[in-house]
Every structure is written in structure tokens, then in C-alpha cells.
Amino acid sequence: MMDIMKMLRARKYMKRNEPFLASWHAYIGYEMGLFTAFERPFTVEDVADAYGIDEVLLEQWVKVGLSIGHLKEAGRNRYRLKNRWKLPKPKGQNSSGIILKEMMELHIPALLSYPDIMRGGERNHFDERRHADMVAETSRLLEVAAIGKVARQLRDLKTGTVLDLGCGEGGYIKMLAKRFPQIQFIGVEVSDSVAATAREVNAEQPNVEIVCSDLWDFEPDGDADVILMNNVLHYIPLDQRAKLFGRLSDWLNDNGVLAIVTPIAGHADSPPFAHAFNSFFLSFDNLYRLPAEDELKRWGVEAGFDFLGFQTVVKEGSWYIAQYRKEFKSA
Numbered sequence: 001m002m003d004i005m006k007m008l009r010a011r012k013y014m015k016r017n018e019p020f021l022a023s024w025h026a027y028i029g030y031e032m033g034l035f036t037a038f039e040r041p042f043t044v045e046d047v048a049d050a051y052g053i054d055e056v057l058l059e060q061w062v063k064v065g066l067s068i069g070h071l072k073e074a075g076r077n078r079y080r081l082k083n084r085w086k087l088p089k090p091k092g093q094n095s096s097g098i099i100l101k102e103m104m105e106l107h108i109p110a111l112l113s114y115p116d117i118m119r120g121g122e123r124n125h126f127d128e129r130r131h132a133d134m135v136a137e138t139s140r141l142l143e144v145a146a147i148g149k150v151a152r153q154l155r156d157l158k159t160g161t162v163l164d165l166g167c168g169e170g171g172y173i174k175m176l177a178k179r180f181p182q183i184q185f186i187g188v189e190v191s192d193s194v195a196a197t198a199r200e201v202n203a204e205q206p207n208v209e210i211v212c213s214d215l216w217d218f219e220p221d222g223d224a225d226v227i228l229m230n231n232v233l234h235y236i237p238l239d240q241r242a243k244l245f246g247r248l249s250d251w252l253n254d255n256g257v258l259a260i261v262t263p264i265a266g267h268a269d270s271p272p273f274a275h276a277f278n279s280f281f282l283s284f285d286n287l288y289r290l291p292a293e294d295e296l297k298r299w300g301v302e303a304g305f306d307f308l309g310f311q312t313v314v315k316e317g318s319w320y321i322a323q324y325r326k327e328f329k330s331a
């Protein structure tokens with residue numbers, strides 16, 4: 001009886017892990033450009049030859065693709081894509097494949113390093129030079145869900161300045177700068193290469209400036225009307241977050257608005273996705289856990305903001321936009 005239970009339990013774990021195969025297959029296809037190769041019918045041999053890659057492993061990848069429905073047979077030992085719309089687009093085409101790359105190359109290895117770290121090994125170190133571009137690109141996938149809520153804050157602004165701190169590739173700025181040409185946008189980004197992409201992305205917008213700087217070293221010219229800080233809090237150590245809110249308040253005009261997009265975690269009943277994120281962050285010595293709801297309120301109120309509320313961006317991801325208005329101080 002015990003042996004059957006053991007076998008069933010093992011089977012359950014293996015079955016539960018089966019979807020991993022589809023993610024792995026899609027990642028390899030994206031990373032190696034194989035979905036482009038099989039857009040038209042080709043044999044394994046021809047593709048291995050053309051790409052200069054290992055034929056045995058390619059054949060295995062094709063077999064998996066057939067079994068999970070990413071590929072289909074096309075006669076004469078040739079194969080081609082099936083359900084192309086389900087598969088990531090090639091690299092560089094604003095592809096969702098970048099999220100597979102981040103999961104496979106960054107998140108999963110970090111989660112697998114838990115035993116080493118738990119036994120006293122060193123935590124991982126987030127290497128900005130290696131990963132900043134990838135992370136900034138994946139963050140952009142969320143823009144579409146958040147942009148409407150962010151834009152609402154700018155609707156009544158006739159002129160003025162918007163600061164986007166940790167602006168990444170400047171995707172929010174690009175959309176907003178087009179829509180609000182009378183407003184000046186300043187993006188602050190610490191990574192050289194990400195800031196360079198943000199400049200390229202916004203090259204045609206006269207009302208955008210991208211500053212490559214650590215936000216702690218940044219000195220704005222004048223007060224801003226709106227500050228955006230999207231998906232940046234997990235880069236800020238916990239004991240510096242209250243101070244950061246104080247600084248943001250100093251940089252805003254009276255009545256100015258602060259809008260922060262971030263996943264929120266902190267409770268046992270937070271969705272699993274938020275816990276996955278925190279499990280990842282906590283394995284690094286220079287990334288920090290997500291904020292909890294009450295912390296976001298408290299840091300704001302202590303820095304002289306009225307807390308305006310949370311709006312949902314992606315519920316399953318526990319992603320919200322927290323909004324604040326700087327209290328008006330009469331002279």
C-alpha cells in the first residue's frame with residue numbers, strides 16, 4: 001500500500017510539472033530562432049546545418065514540439081509550425097519570448113539556488129550589466145495594462161513636468177509624451193545601456209529628456225507635477241524606502257501626484273505569483289522584497305502625502321498602482 005502511495009505521489013509531482021515542458025520548448029525556440037526556421041517546412045538536418053547546431057538535440061526539440069502541438073509534420077521528413085499565434089515572435093519584434101528568457105535564465109536558476117543559500121552559501125547578486133536590458137524589456141509587457149491608469153493623472157495638467165524614476169526603456173514616457181505634447185517628461189535610469197535604449201525609443205519626442213543617473217544622485221531642476229516610479233521599489237532596500245518617499249515629496253509641487261506601479265505582497269493569502277516574485281528577490285543580496293499594502297500607505301503618509309488609493313493593474317500578478325497627492329501647505 002505504501003509503495004502505491006509513493007508512486008502516486010511521485011506521479012502527481014511529475015504531472016504537475018508537465019507544463020514546464022511547453023515553456024522550455026518555447027524558450028529554446030525563441031532563444032535559438034527555431035520558430036523562424038520552421039515557419040516553412042524543413043527537415044531537422046537542413047535546419048541543424050543552416051544554424052550550425054547539434055542535430056541530435058534539435059531532433060529531440062522537434063519531437064517535443066510535435067507532442068505538445070508547437071510543430072506539425074509536413075511530409076518528407078519536414079516539419080513546420082502549428083498554432084503559430086500561440087508561439088512567441090522572433091527576438092527584437094517586441095516578443096513575449098523575453099519573459100520566457102527571463103524566467104529560464106534568471107528566475108528559475110535563482111529559485112534553484114535556495115538549498116545552497118539556505119546552507120550558508122552567498123546570495124545571488126543581480127548583475128545590472130548582464131540583466132538590466134532583459135528586465136527593462138520584460139517590464140514593458142505590463143505597460144498596456146497600466147498606461148490608461150497612469151495617463152488619467154495627466155489629463156488635467158495644462159503644462160508641467162513629469163518625472164519617471166527608473167524609467168527603463170522609456171515605454172511609458174513614449175506613450176505619454178505623444179499624448180501630452182504640452183508636458184515635459186524626464187526619465188531617470190541608472191543603467192547606461194537601458195538609458196541608451198530609452199533615448200532611442202523617444203528620439204522623435206521633443207518633450208522628453210532621459211537622464212542616466214542613480215535616482216539617489218539625481219537633482220531635478222525644478223519641482224515636478226507628477227512623479228511615476230514603476231516596478232522599481234524592489235531595487236530599494238527596505239530601510240531606505242521611507243526616506244525615498246520623503247525625497248519624492250520634496251521633488252513635487254504642492255498638490256503634485258505620485259503614482260507607483262508595483263506588485264504588492266506580504267500576506268499568506270497574497271496570490272502565488274507575488275510569492276514567486278518575493279522568493280526570487282530574496283535570493284539576491286541587492287534585490288529586496290515587495291512592499292505590503294500598509295507599508296505603501298504608511299511611507300506615503302509619513303512623507304506628507306494624502307493616500308488616494310490602489311487601483312488594480314493585473315490581479316493575478318498582485319500588481320497595483322498606488323497613488324498619492326502631496327498635501328497642500330498654505331503659507
Ligand SMILES: C[S@@+](CC[C@H](N)C(=O)[O-])C[C@H]1O[C@@H](n2cnc3c(N)ncnc32)[C@H](O)[C@@H]1O
Nearest residue numbers: 136139140166167168189190214215230231235
Ligand atoms: C523593472 S525595470 C522597470 C522599468 C519601467 N519603469 C517599467 O515599469 O517598465 C526597473 C528599472 O529601474 C532601474 N533602476 C533600478 N534602481 C535604480 C536607481 N537606483 N536609480 C535609477 N534607476 C534604477 C533599473 O535599471 C531598471 O531599468
